[in-house]
Amino acid sequence: MPDTMTPPPSHDPALRVDLQAEMRETQVGEVLAQLDRELVGLAPVKARIRQIAALLLVDRARKRLGLQAETPTLHMSFTGNPGTGKTTVAKRMAEILHRLGYVRRGHLVSVTRDDLVGQYIGHTAPKTKEILKRAxxxxxxxxxxxxxxxxxxxxxxxxxxxxxxLQVMENQRDDLVVILAGYADRMDKFFRSNPGFRSRIAHHVDFPDYSDGELLVIAEKMLEGQNYRLSEPAKEALAAYIGARRTQPHFANARSIRNALDRARLRQAVRHFEDPGDGLTLDDLMTIEASDILASRVLTQEGRLDPQPTAGDTP
Amino acid sequence: MRVTQGTFSYLPELTDDQIRAQVQYCIDKGYAVNLEFTDDPHPRNTYWEMWGLPMFDTRDAAAVMTELAECRRTYGDRYIRISAFDSTHGWESLRLSFIVNRPADEPGLKLVRQETGGRNIRYTTVPYATEKPEGQRYGVV
Known part of the structure; x- marks a missing residue:
């Protein structure tokens, strides 16, 4: 946090707040740093979250000096294409809010329409209430x-x-923070037809698509987490794959990449299974070769836009 | 006569903040918190009505307090208690139960002495309130 955020110098030491100490105490900087470290790209999102965290930290300091009593509205909307890290960021957001003391437990309850809306008359209210209570x-x-x-x-x-x-978002702001997520254009339409939501949401965060380079870095991180690695030619093949996959329908950013890697692992396993040679080394088991990726339908049928999504590749 | 049942019953009425703290303690211990109400305060009355289902998967006392506020709105003229159920193997029973709401006016319990053979006496307690039909016992309605 830059120093410009400390309040103007006051002569009364009791009326001073040490933002640095506040940062250390809440350990919010640590969460932000973790966010920076673990999430590739997403620069505007990170900047936005940093802003929100700064605002809340300053609000906390103001409250301590008796400047403001009302809980700020914290409900947010995350818009962006599938696979751009909305859920992951929401998890971090929950932790940041928890560290700053704006939510008491800091857990994330992730739901979709099916969890909230019932099938018949009188079914919806208890279902929604159950979820709200859980959250x-x-x-x-x-x-x-x-x-x-x-x-x-x-x-x-x-x-x-x-x-x-809406009722809970308004009346129980201390108890619960709601984050709405979805495609940008449809969320816009949703907010237009439900103005109540728009006015109750304080922060709109837009998630940009990943660039090809970022997706490659993400792929490597994913593989690293599973104790795999790409050989040099495989890396080139994957870069070509990402470029080709993007032009095809149902492209879901990091999720498509994860699915592609799952299939590459499958092909790697089949390759070793069909031709065990004279035993496999640790290196063999860990390395994904170019052929595992080049066999993908995305590359073999390049140029032909297949309207049928590949299995497991739905957005 | 102030009915005393369950934990804390000899203490002054718990404030909402105190109730919240107790409930949070139960949740942190992994108990399922449950709300019950009745208008029959007999100490042997184990059949209190349930207010919704026990809350098995709440993480925060706010959920229970919301339900309690709603229950008070509907049954503010009756006894409401909070109970905490421990499902761990070997316990499988209530660990804590305390009254969080009571009628404004509690007529108390009547002691009936029945004289039986051989100068024996059988004692029975009857809540004065139960002389009226259910739902009309504590003034309101």
Missing amino acids: MGGVLFIDEAYYLYRPENERDYGQEAIEML
Whole structure:
């Protein structure tokens, strides 16, 4: 945190707050650093989260000096394409809010429409209430929140869940922080038809798509976590794969990459299974070769846009 | 007569903050917290009505306090208690139970002495409130 954020010098030492000490005490810097370290790219998101954390830290200091009493609105919306790290960031957000004392437990409850909306009359309210109760003291993450609202069906029970959500978002701000997530354009439409949500959400965070280079770094990190590595030619092949995959439908950023890597591992296993040679070394077991990636349908059928998504590759 | 049942019953009424702290203790211990209400305060009445299901997967006392506020809105004229169920093997029973709401006016319990053979006496306690039908016992309605 830059020094410019400390309050103007005051002569009364009791009216001074040491933001650095506050940072250390809450260990929020540590979470931010972890966010920086573990998440590739996402520069605007990180900047936004840093801003929010700074605001909350300063709010905390202000509160300590008796400047402000009301809990700030913390509900957020995360918009972006699939696989851009919305859930991961939400988890970190829960931790940041917990460290700063804005939520008491700091757990994340991740739900979609199915968890909130019931199948028949009278089913929705208890279901939504159950989820809200579970999320209290933490963060409620609603993925693809726009599905809650179905204007084409006027008897849809989603509206009931929306009303309960809005009520809790307004009245129990101390108990629960709601994060709505989904595609940017559909979220926009959702907010336009539910102005109540827009006004209750303080922070809109937009998640950009990953660049090819970032996806490659992510792939390597993923593999590292599973004790695999790419050989040099495989790395080139994967770079080509990423470029080709992006032009195809149902591209889901990091998720597509994870699925591609899963299939590459499968091919690697089959390769060793078919041709065990004279035993495998540790190196063989760890390395993914170019052939494991080049066999992908994405590359062999390059140029042909396949409207059918590859199995397990749905966005 | 102030009915005393369960834990803390000889203490002054718990404030909401104190209730919240007790509930959070139960949740942190892994107990399922449950709300029950009744208008029959007999000490042997084990059949209190449940307010919803026991809360097995809440992490924070706020959820229980929300339910308690709702229960008080509906049954503020009755006894409401919070109980904490421990499901660990070997316990599988209530670990804590305390009254969090009581009627404004508690007529108390009547002692009935039944004289039986051989100068024996059988004692029975009857809550005055139960002389009226259920739901009309504590003034409101």
